[in-house]
Amino acid sequence: xxxxxxxxxxxxxxxxxxxxxxxxxxxxxxxxxxxxxxxxxxxxxxxxxxxxxxxxxxxxxxxxxxxxxxxxxxxxxxxxxxxxxxxxxxxxxxxxxxxxxxxxxxxxxxxxxxxxxxxxxxxxxxxxxxxxxxxxxxxxxxxxxxxxxxxxxxxxxxxxxxxxxxxxxxxxxxxxxxxxxxxxxxxxxxxxxxxxxxxxxxxxxxxxx
Amino acid sequence: xxxxxxxxxxxxxxxxxxxxxxxxxxxxxxxxxxxxxxxxxxxxxxxxxxxxxxxxxxxxxxxxxxxxxxxxxxxxxxxxxxxxxxxxxxxxxxxxxxxxxxxxxxxxxxxxxxxxxxxxxxxxxxxxxxxxxxxxxxxxxxxxxxxxxxxxxxxxxxxxxxxxxxxxxxxxxxxxxxxxxxxxxxxxxxxxxxxxxxxxxxxxxxxxxxxxxxxxxxxxxxxxxxxxxxxxxxxxxxxxxxxxxxxxxxxxxxxxxxxxxxxxxxxxxxxxxxxxxxxxxxxxxxxxxxxxxxxxxxxxxxxxxxxxxxxxxxxxxxxxxxxxxxxxxxxxxxxxxxxxxxxxxxxxxxxxxxxxxxxxxxxxxxxxxxxxxxxxxxxxxxxxxxxxxxxxxxxxxxxxxxxxxxxxxxxxxxxxxxxxxxxxxxxxxxxxxxxxxxxxxxxxxxxxxxxxxxxxxxxxxxxxxxxxxxxxxxxxxxxxxxxxxxxxxxxxxxxxxxxxxxxxxxxxxxxxxxxxxxxxxxxxxxxxxxxxxxxxxxxxx
Numbered sequence: 077x078x079x080x081x082x083x084x085x086x087x088x089x090x091x092x093x094x095x096x097x098x099x100x101x102x103x104x105x106x107x108x109x110x111x112x113x114x115x116x117x118x119x120x121x122x123x124x125x126x127x128x129x130x131x132x133x134x135x136x137x138x139x140x141x142x143x144x145x146x147x148x149x150x151x152x153x154x155x156x157x158x159x160x161x162x163x164x165x166x167x168x169x170x171x172x173x174x175x176x177x178x179x180x181x182x183x184x185x186x187x188x189x190x191x192x193x194x195x196x197x198x199x200x201x202x203x204x205x206x207x208x209x210x211x212x213x214x215x216x217x218x219x220x221x222x223x224x225x226x227x228x229x230x231x232x233x234x235x236x237x238x239x240x241x242x243x244x245x246x247x248x249x250x251x252x253x254x255x256x257x258x259x260x261x262x263x264x265x266x267x268x269x270x271x272x273x274x275x276x277x278x279x280x281x282x283x284x285x
Numbered sequence: 286x287x288x289x290x291x292x293x294x295x296x297x298x299x300x301x302x303x304x305x306x307x308x309x310x311x312x313x314x315x316x317x318x319x320x321x322x323x324x325x326x327x328x329x330x331x332x333x334x335x336x337x338x339x340x341x342x343x344x345x346x347x348x349x350x351x352x353x354x355x356x357x358x359x360x361x362x363x364x365x366x367x368x369x370x371x372x373x374x375x376x377x378x379x380x381x382x383x384x385x386x387x388x389x390x391x392x393x394x395x396x397x398x399x400x401x402x403x404x405x406x407x408x409x410x411x412x413x414x415x416x417x418x419x420x421x422x423x424x425x426x427x428x429x430x431x432x433x434x435x436x437x438x439x440x441x442x443x444x445x446x447x448x449x450x451x452x453x454x455x456x457x458x459x460x461x462x463x464x465x466x467x468x469x470x471x472x473x474x475x476x477x478x479x480x481x482x483x484x485x486x487x488x489x490x491x492x493x494x495x496x497x498x499x500x501x502x503x504x505x506x507x508x509x510x511x512x513x514x515x516x517x518x519x520x521x522x523x524x525x526x527x528x529x530x531x532x533x534x535x536x537x538x539x540x541x542x543x544x545x546x547x548x549x550x551x552x553x554x555x556x557x558x559x560x561x562x563x564x565x566x567x568x569x570x571x572x573x574x575x576x577x578x579x580x581x582x583x584x585x586x587x588x589x590x591x592x593x594x595x596x597x598x599x600x601x602x603x604x605x606x607x608x609x610x611x612x613x614x615x616x617x618x619x620x621x622x623x624x625x626x627x628x629x630x631x632x633x634x635x636x637x638x639x640x641x642x643x644x645x646x647x648x649x650x651x652x653x654x655x656x657x658x659x660x661x662x663x664x665x666x667x668x669x670x671x672x673x674x675x676x677x678x679x680x681x682x683x684x685x686x687x688x689x690x691x692x693x694x695x696x697x698x699x700x701x702x703x704x705x706x707x708x709x710x711x712x713x714x715x716x717x718x719x720x721x722x723x724x725x726x727x728x729x730x731x732x733x734x735x736x737x738x739x740x741x742x743x744x745x746x747x748x749x750x751x752x753x754x755x756x757x758x759x760x761x762x763x764x765x766x767x768x769x770x771x772x773x774x775x776x777x778x779x780x781x782x783x784x785x786x787x788x789x790x791x792x793x794x795x796x797x798x799x800x801x802x803x804x805x806x807x808x809x810x811x812x813x814x815x816x817x818x819x820x821x822x823x824x825x826x
Binding site for chain 2: 083088092105106107109110112113116117221222223224225247248249
């Protein structure tokens with residue numbers, strides 16, 4: 077498994093949970109010390125940003141988890157810097173190497189207004205991933221923060237504007253659990269869905285989509 | 286009926302005037318005749334104003350008149366820093382420091398190229414689930430706030446950086462991944478609620494330790510599954526025969542407990558170089574069982590271990606404890622007699638190991654009860670004592686054999702970091718932890734009348750301290766301390782607080798002149814410092 081954004085808040089949990097399930101997650105970190113820290117969390121291998129070869133890095137991965145994580149602590153009408161090129165390149169290279177599975181945590185918040193969703197073209201990477209014929213799952217979340225996970229969410233096609241305000245914030249840990257569950261849950265292959273705080277166990281919630 | 290309604294108002298009015306007047310006359314007469322107070326004999330009634338204001342003075346000063354930096358032992362600000370870290374998991378301040386920069390003191394030498402967050406050697410693998418308060422609205426008369434569940438980083442040292450007690454000497458060394466732990470506080474001095482909240486809170490934070498104090502191991506210490514350091518004082522509580530002598534059997538029993546990770550032999554304590562005193566009425570069945578003493582009988586501990594009065598005897602005892610228990614054994618000292626300290630270090634050099642760690646308690650340390658003369662003037666404060674011990678061990682080239690634990694009002698991350706830079710490996714905190722479970726510094730620990738139920742075994746007063754509420758504050762405080770240490774380390778340009786050295790701090794006197802730690806040692810003890818890492822023409826050598 078290759079995890080983009082493994083060094084971020086949700087990424088750390090993704091690494092831990094993947095390792096816990098017996099996968100061997102690979103990710104990228106800025107420094108050697110940070111790499112050691114991520115290995116302790118469960119990363120099988122960590123490349124250093126400055127001197128790694130992207131193609132080499134993802135070679136041998138079965139799937140890619142891509143976290144555009146800036147979104148979950150942002151808000152209405154905020155620009156998020158999404159590196160479109162990075163995502164296009166990721167998908168292209170992945171396909172050439174025969175990797176056929178991507179789980180994408182979108183830069184778009186689930187409960188934004190339509191106007192806000194397209195601010196700064198942050199919705200475009202979603203279109204790219206959908207078009208590309210790779211088996212994708214695109215997940216949008218409402219606002220999230222560091223708190224204990226419950227193992228429960230609400231997952232629907234569209235949660236509606238301001239759903240997060242009504243339901244409360246999600247836990248980073250739970251978002252990570254949704255991503256890890258989505259990876260192998262065939263029910264969500266080639267689907268886009270949105271999650272918010274809720275009371276359905278994660279597996280059930282994804283099964284019901 | 287008519288008469289009653291006619292005369293009732295004036296009767297009530299008459300009584301209302303007559304009764305107080307009679308009472309005032311009685312008090313006046315009483316004051317005038319008594320022989321105890323001159324001021325009341327000369328100014329009956331009026332003189333009482335003096336006693337009333339004297340009584341409420343401390344509280345008025347604490348809350349209204351003292352400035353934020355004035356309070357002793359801890360100023361309002363120092364106290365608030367601990368409370369905020371515990372309650373709100375917050376260390377931010379606005380507008381700038383309130384420290385008096387004219388005063389002399391230590392400063393951390395920052396680098397212009399600090400370490401980035403991602404360059405730090407930190408272990409944040411296992412997040413801590415805790416609770417903090419969030420303020421909704423702060424009004425003049427009320428504050429609306431609510432508790433929220435949060436997940437925070439533990440800020441532990443990496444496995445490679447862990448501080449190990451008894452690494453080369455014990456069957457079961459004690460690995461410590463957090464440099465801040467709880468200093469000795471006995472059950473009895475603190476109530477069961479406070480001890481339980483502390484045990485659970487420190488347990489949740491992980492990587493730390495809890496020193497039992499000399500009052501033995503209670504179930505309350507064990508409640509949170511936390512690693513314990515058992516202290517053995519001259520009273521031998523918990524490891525004694527009925528006659529008060531040391532009992533190896535009782536010790537073996539304690540050493541076999543999985544939660545007990547180390548032992549500390551207490552020679553002295555910063556606040557009191559004397560034996561403890563426990564009133565008979567406080568010796569409940571439970572306390573008697575824990576301490577192995579008789580219920581209802583007053584106990585006075587001697588002010589030193591009767592069995593040993595020389596270093597060789599002491600070190601023999603310590604080494605025997607380690608041999609039998611298989612766990613690290615340290616000793617707690619207060620530095621005052623520099624010649625005696627040198628003799629101790631010489632002995633250690635000649636004979637080999639001795640203790641695994643040395644706890645250095647500053648003279649400014651806290652206590653539940655002590656005599657003024659001992660608290661104020663006996664023993665050197667930590668910022669003097671610590672570098673002297675560190676230097677002495679270096680001089681005899683045996684510094685690497687021992688871990689040093691420093692204590693004495695090190696309740697904020699900056700103070701703790703300065704101690705680490707001076708040579709401490711670990712930091713002991715007692716009163717900071719008390720504040721985190723609700724202490725308001727009423728200074729009545731010795732009366733069993735603690736208004737917030739911390740330093741009391743009174744069940745009534747203890748109802749004020751709710752364990753499930755306060756344990757989270759302990760967790761937040763300890764992780765805040767650790768986060769702060771990493772913050773300071775990054776500013777000083779090192780990857781971990783374990784890498785802080787003398788060269789990262791500097792002493793500034795009232796004139797703004799700078800002194801290195803080395804030259805401070807020279808001034809204190811007249812000794813040439815061994816390894817001077819300082820450079821620069823600014824330094825007064």
